[in-house]
Amino acid sequence: MLGEYFSTEYWLYAIITITAICFVSNVSQSSDRVVYGSHSSSWGWILVVLSIIYIGLRPLHMYGDSWLYSTMFRLVQTGVWQTLDTAESEWLWNDIEFFFIHYSTCQMWYLFIAFVYIFFMAWAIKRWIPENFTTAIIFAFTAMSFHAYATNGIRNGMATSIMMLGMSFLFTEKRRYLPAIICAIAGSAIHSSIAVVAVGAFLALYFNNAKTNTYIWIFCVLISLVGSDFIVNLLTNIMGSDRMAYYSGLTENVYQSKGLRYDFILFSSVPIILGWIVCVKNELRDGVYEYILATYTIVNSGWVLINTIAFSNRFAYLSWFLYPIILAYPFLKFRFMDYQSRMIGILLLFNIATIIFLT
Numbered sequence: 001m002l003g004e005y006f007s008t009e010y011w012l013y014a015i016i017t018i019t020a021i022c023f024v025s026n027v028s029q030s031s032d033r034v035v036y037g038s039h040s041s042s043w044g045w046i047l048v049v050l051s052i053i054y055i056g057l058r059p060l061h062m063y064g065d066s067w068l069y070s071t072m073f074r075l076v077q078t079g080v081w082q083t084l085d086t087a088e089s090e091w092l093w094n095d096i097e098f099f100f101i102h103y104s105t106c107q108m109w110y111l112f113i114a115f116v117y118i119f120f121m122a123w124a125i126k127r128w129i130p131e132n133f134t135t136a137i138i139f140a141f142t143a144m145s146f147h148a149y150a151t152n153g154i155r156n157g158m159a160t161s162i163m164m165l166g167m168s169f170l171f172t173e174k175r176r177y178l179p180a181i182i183c184a185i186a187g188s189a190i191h192s193s194i195a196v197v198a199v200g201a202f203l204a205l206y207f208n209n210a211k212t213n214t215y216i217w218i219f220c221v222l223i224s225l226v227g228s229d230f231i232v233n234l235l236t237n238i239m240g241s242d243r244m245a246y247y248s249g250l251t252e253n254v255y256q257s258k259g260l261r262y263d264f265i266l267f268s269s270v271p272i273i274l275g276w277i278v279c280v281k282n283e284l285r286d287g288v289y290e291y292i293l294a295t296y297t298i299v300n301s302g303w304v305l306i307n308t309i310a311f312s313n314r315f316a317y318l319s320w321f322l323y324p325i326i327l328a329y330p331f332l333k334f335r336f337m338d339y340q341s342r343m344i345g346i347l348l349l350f351n352i353a354t355i356i357f358l359t
Contacts, residue, residue: 006054006057006058006059006062007062008147008151011054011147012355012356015141015142015352015355016352018047018138018141018142019138019142019348019349019351019352022134022135022138022345022348023345023348023349024345026135026341026342026344026345026348027341027342027344027345029341030341031335031338031339031340031341032335033341034132034135034331034332034340034341034344035132035331035332035333035334035335035340036335038131039131039132039133039134039135040134041126041130041133041134042134043134044122044133044134044135044136044137044138045122045133047134047137047138047141048118048119048122048137051114051118051141051150052111052114052115052118052119053111055110055114055117055118055150055151056107056110056111056112056113056114056115057107057110057111058110058151060106060107060110062151063151063152064152065152065153065154065155066110066151066152066154069154070106072084073097073100073101073106073109074106076098076101077101077106084097087192089188089189089192090189090190090191090192091189092186092189092190093155093189093190093191096109096112096190097109100112110154113154113157113158114150116158116161116162117149117150117154117157117158117161118150118161120161120162120164120165121140121161121164121165122137122140123165123168124161124164124165124167124168125137125140125325127165127168127169128168128288128292128325128329129325129328129329129332129333131332131333132328132332132333135328135332135344136324136325136328136329136332138348139324139325139327139328139347139348139351140324140325140328142324142348142351142352142355143320143323143324143351144267144320144323144351144354144355145157145317145320145321145323146324147355148317149317149321153314153317155190155191156191156193156314156317157321158190158191159187159188159190159191159193159194160187160194160197160317160318160321161321162183162186162187162190162194163183163184163187163194163197163198163201164321164322164325165183166179166180166181166182166183166184166187166201167180167183167201167291167292167295169183170201170205170291171287171288171291171292184198184201193315193318194318196299196302196318197295197299197318197319200295200298200299200302200319201295203294203298204291204294204295204298205291207294207298208290208291208293208294209294210275210276210278210279210280210290210293210294210297211276211279211280213293213294213297213298213301214272214275214276214280214297216297216301217272217297217300217301217304220301220302220304220305221265221304223305224260224265224304224305224306224307224308225260260307260308261307261308261313264307264313264316265304265307267354268300268303268304268316268319268320270327270350271293271296271297271322271323271326271327272293272296272297272300274326274327274330275289275293275297275326277336278330278336279293282336284330284334284336286329286330286333286334288329289326289329289330289333292322292325292326292329293326295319295322296319296322296323296326299318299319300316300319300320302315303315303316303318303319324351327347327351328344328347331343331344331347332344
C-alpha cells in the first residue's frame, strides 16, 4: 500500500532525523532536567501510531521472510494449499493466521502483527519508564533489532514484544504473576524459542546479582572461544532442537560468516558493561533495572555458547530485544554520572551506528 515509499533506506532516514532531534533536545538540557523533569508522552505515542501504520501497510513482496509468509498466506487462502506446515506448539500463530486467511486480507494480517509488535513493546516501556517515555521509545525504534523484527523476523518480533509486556508485570509496583504467565505462554505459542526467554526471565527473579552474572557471562565467552562447536552438538542432542541442528549443519558456502562472532560478542557486552558501571561501581539499586539486566545477561550467555553456528544472530535476538531498554533505563531513571544528558545523545548515535555497520 505504501509502494515505493517503504524501504530500509526511508526508515533509516526517518530514524536518523528523529534521533537528531532527540539528540539536540537532550544535550541542550541539564542532566537533572532530563532525569527528574516532566516530559510529555504525546510525541512518543504519535511515533508509535505512525510506526504501526508504516510497518503494517508495507508492500507484501518485500523482505525474505515477509515475502514467504505472504506467499503461503495466499496459497492457503486461494485453496492451493489446505494447511500450513507449522509446529503444533506454535498454535496461537497458526490460529491468528487462519483467522485472517478466512476473514480478512494479508495486508490486514501484517497490520495486526505490526500493532502487537509495536504497541505491546510501547506498553511495556511505558510501564517501566513512564516519565521519559518518548526518549525511551526512540531508543527502541533506533535499536538494531527493531526493523529486522518488524519486517523480516515478524513472528519472533511479535512474540518478544508479548514477552516483554509479560516481564513488565513482574517488576513494577508489584509482581503480577498471572498476566506475566499468560504473556509467556502466548509468546511461546507464537514462536517456541520464547520459552528460552521465559526460562531466563524466571531465573532472573532469583539470580539478579549483576556482579555474579557478569562473571558467568565472561566465563561463557571463554568457553565459547575453545569449545563452542562441542556445546552446540551437546545442546542439539539434549534439546532435540531442529532449528539449532539445521543452522549448525550449514556450511561456509551458505553462510560466509559462520564462526565465532567477535563483533556480536562486543555488541552484546555493552549493556553488561553498563550494568557493571551502574550496579557494581556506583552501587545503585533498582529492582526493575536489575531484573531486565539479569534476564538479558542470562539469555545472552546461552547465545554466547552457541554463537559459532550459522545465523547465530537469530538466537542472539532473544536477548537483544531488551538491549535498548537496558541502555535507556539507567540514564532516564537516575543520576549517576556527569554530563549524563550528553551521554543519552551519544547512545542514540551508537544505536544508529550499529544499524549501519552490523546489519
